[in-house]
Amino acid sequence: MDLQSRKISFVQEFLSIESEELISRFENLLKNKNTTLKNTELNSMTISDLNRRIDQSEDDSNKGRLTEMEDFLSEIEKWN
CATH class of the missing domain: 1.10.287 (Helix Hairpins)
Known part of the structure; x- marks a missing residue:
């Protein structure tokens, strides 16, 4: 059919x-x-947009602006 x-x-x-x-x-x-x-x-992004996101992610990581997996999973459990 x-x-x-x-x-x-x-x-x-x-x-x-x-x-x-x-x-x-x-x-x-x-x-x-x-x-x-x-x-x-999904929206297309340019190579420069992708590189900017990568740079921002690396900067966040270097400055400790991260969420631990356990904290993230605990937060998800509160969504339901």
Whole structure:
């Protein structure tokens, strides 16, 4: 089945759903997926931009402006 056929099939199935909760879950899934896609789009950068980022990272490292892995993982646990 090609993508267009799958979309049509999905929409037909979706239209038959009677559960408000299930519709809300699909809405949230779509919203989260669109946000994730927007956040993960890659933008090209020039060589000079890349070198500037590398220089900044090295400077941060040399001056101790780092986050230890354990601290970072602890912070991530607080996100949920």
